[in-house]
Amino acid sequence: MTEIGGASSAPALELDEVIIRFAGDSGDGMQLTGDRFTNASAMFGNDLATLPEYPAEIRAPAGTMAGVSAFQVHISDHDITTPGDAPDVLVAMNPAALKSDLSTLVQGGTLIVNKDTFEERNLAKAGYESNPLDGEDLSGYRVIEVAMTTLTKEACAELGVKPRDADRSKNFFALGLLSWMYSRPIEPTIDWIDSKFAGKDMVIAANKAAFSAGHAYGETAELGAQRVVVKAAPLLKGTYTNINGNTALSWGLVAASQLSGLPLFLGSYPITPASDILHELSKHKAFGVTTFQAEDEIAAIGSAVGASYGGSIGVTTTSGPGVALKGEAMGLAVSLELPLIVVDVQRGGPSTGLPTKTEAADLMMAMYGRHGECPMPIVAPRTPADCFDTAIEAARIALVHQTPVMLLSDGYLANGSEPWRLPDVADLPNIDVEFATAFNMVNEDGEESFWPYLRDENLNRPIALPGTPGLMHRIGGIEKDDGTGNVSYDPENHERMVRLRHERVASIPIPDAVLEDGSTGNADLLMVGWGSTWGAITGACRRVRSTGGEVDHVHLTHLNPLPANLGDLLRSYRRVLVPELNLGQLVRILRAEYLVDARPLSKVKGQPFTAGEIQFAIIADINEFSGSPNEPTSTTTKKGVAV
Amino acid sequence: MTNLLNPATAVDDGPVPETTRSDWASDQEVRWCPGCGDYSILTALQLLMPELGVRREKTVFISGIGCAARFPYYMNTYGVHTIHGRSPAVATGLAMARPDLDIWVIGGDGDMLSIGGNHLIHALRRNVNLNILMFNNQIYGLTKGQFSPTSEVGKVTKSSPVGALARPFNPISMALGAEASFAARTHDMDRHHMQEVFRRAHDHDGAAFVEVLQNCNVFNDGAFAAITKKDVRKDMLIDLQHGKPILFGSEEQYGVALAPEGAVIVEVAKLGLENVMVHDETIRNPSNAFALSRLAKTPDTPTPVGVFRSIERDEFSSSVAAQIDEIQAQLGQGKLENLLRSQPIWEV
Known part of the structure; x- marks a missing residue:
């Protein structure tokens, strides 16, 4: 195996920020490559933001425009807030990626192509009549052609890796090359390869060989490109991790469980781009998290309502089409006045729409998308890391105010990542929840009883969990008498209950809106x-x-x-x-x-x-x-x- | 996870107090139509509950929508009247969150086989510890008389003025097809039989599916009269008894035998008792139970009642809890500080 690392002879060019876009076929591993580059950059100390973009198809026909998968990462030595407008560097692993993503590259930007793939068949699949590497089309860019496939196969040949298997490692060649060009630390990637492919020695060897070959290529080849350094950003002191929105949201829900002392129950049905929350929470049984992959979206929320009724924090996670299916059950939770968290990781709509692309067009559905007067609190995170705090906030509102809450994330937050300064767990405020354990009424006949809709000064009803002796009662989606909770069709009572449900949400105390940093209060x-x-x-x-x-x-x-x-x-x-x-x-x-x-x-x-x-x-x-x-x-x- | 905040888990484990029917009846006026079969089911269950050795506060009735779904309001237990068809889903979540509870799921044929069919089959497949009672009256009652997924072909109703066209579900066949570990049938005219079947369902560890033939005297009166009226029962109901030959008729002159085309009715005198099928609820292969479920094509031919199938199979919510327990035994209780540091971290 080639030794990697070592300082380059030429001095590096210092830049304050760089935007790099990795683009290739769905099978080329571009998401992984981008993710690894991002993590190395995070460990290095840059501020960063990412934008993964991938097709809805798992494997669109190889080499076609439909199959292009891209990952954009913005690294900087200062505070940044977006994955960047236009990449400075485009890595195109095949002609389709070049054709699809070239328009995003800034004029004069650097274009790195895997020239091995620019042969007749792939060019035809991408719709090129002639090879763009040969003509003048790319004259406005600094083009670096690298025979990545050939070089990867050569690097792997001595290990006894079959050429077809070696071909799969070419993304690590690209990663190695980019790691050299942008002075990324190599250890995080090497460590990751070791742990990710543990037990598959040949795969580890091939990926490391490809990575090293790419790195060495950068060091030795006359690339016509200077090595670049983007210094670490002056971040606040603390411990950091690079986190995406779905992971942060999952951890926020786990935190809410710890802070409230209530077990977390997730009922969910797989749907892009929310499924990773189900995957993540399924790993955390040590926290007493119960995950339930239900038979459909309705069962997912139904089970969460059942779990909430039993004293858990009931959560359901989905995307827009799933929310549409859950509407009736949300109404039930509003009527039962039970805590529930509905996470909508929004995607392009209507209908199936753009499953893997972001959009934020479910706000009206969150506000008004249920029949009857059916108000629900709504919260929305603003960055990937903010999903952690917002999940806790959603749980706080749900548990303290005994109501279903909608959390509106989106595909961009879900998959995008950023460095996150870890909070001190001891600083997270507890969520205080009380359940009813005693009678709350004396009936006319002098007998003590329990009224499940006798409200306190915060308009909360007492929640008696099943299993609580003496407080047996029945609740349901039919209109209930304000107080006893018995079925009531009384017109006056219904209007009172509709207004109470409205008031319960409208009166939830939330912080005042505050102008963002940099605002003066004097602008027009x-x-x-x-x-x-x-x-x-x-x-x-x-x-x-x-x-x-x-x-x-x-x-x-x-x-x-x-x-x-x-x-x-x-x-x-x-x-x-x-x-x-x-x-x-x-x-x-x-x-x-x-x-x-x-x-x-x-x-x-x-x-x-x-x-x-x-x-x-x-x-x-x-x-x-x-x-x-x-x-x-x-x-x-x-x-x-x-x- | 032990939920310290949940007062319900801190209940005294002493002996279950003696109760009577009135302890299990709520103070709500029962609002089914006079003469409805639901009354006798309610009575049967209220009378049975004191015998089951369970606490009222640990008992929960969950229902969907329909006439049958009003059931929880009349039981002095915990209860939730949920939304149409979704009661098995809500009950599944509750059972997973609270394996200590005794959960009954009540619904009709429309609720459970039409709008909620998906949830029912998955609850059965997973074998969630639920006692599922499906009141089958072969009609939509609460919406005032449309054909249901168990209505017979040709049924004339408001929504099928010249006859319903689609073949009905056979609820027991469907339950068996959904891998039910327990499937039984009873009817609203025989309290004792209902109670024995309900008791068996309750004692079963897993999802217990019970079809209760129930008369809707307003929209489908007499749907089962040809088999459940007292004077015809002996000839028309085949009482399945585990380990016994399947015989019926006033003189037990008829029996059920397995023929190449399925279960068939035979005259014992002609075929010989030794060739009559001996009922075994516990055969893992559901073929015999399925054959029995197909014996009666319509509710005017001899119809098996009782427990078709009762096998032991891993119960879902306890399996879920066991996975959690196992992980916690391996890793200990999770610590949030560690979770936040479970990905690569760096210090600034």
């Missing part, structure tokens, strides 16, 4: 965001401010109820712009609630906003209303923004 324009748009809005606002523009930003974690001060805050701005990955859902709620002229900024392409898109919209807005020229400075507005 306020950006209002929710969910995963935080990174792009924050990045856009920073850029605008850096060129002298003024813009403020408020980002909502709580979407129902809304912060009490939000109306006044909105009314204190001349203009309000609401970027959303939908056609304008929060903006309608804001207009309806507060009678303010909030305007939408929409994108529904299955991709997150880039900071550039929002920056462009902010500058356009400022220019329109001030009349002063203030052109966007970024080169990254070519994707266009639908306003």
